[in-house]
Amino acid sequence: MKKVKVNYEWLVPTSRDFPAEWHEENGCYMCRCSQCGYIFYGRKRRVVCRDCMFENMEQMLKDNERKEILLKATYDILKKCEASSYVLNVFEQTALWDNAECDGYCLMDEIEEELGLDV
């Protein structure tokens, strides 16, 4: 779809639009969101609407939180191994992950999935 520059004076912003940039030189174009398919008004180069942008940010935060919990569980297992006076098998140690006890194999699977390494 060819993007069309719009006179914003008569526009009433919705939650999908970016009214804060409408006054800019290339700030008020009619765009179609590549995610939800709805029309929104914002900078010429924008590809997703404001609603979808926030939704994506929320998802990113959730993903990051998950990664942090996974790192913490891995750290807990390594810490157990370090604290032991004899050599422990890292795969036999457990840590809390997703509210369940998870051993080294389980964590390795989760990390592979997070990094997209699983085949």
Ligand SMILES: [Zn+2]
């Ligand atoms: Zn959208």
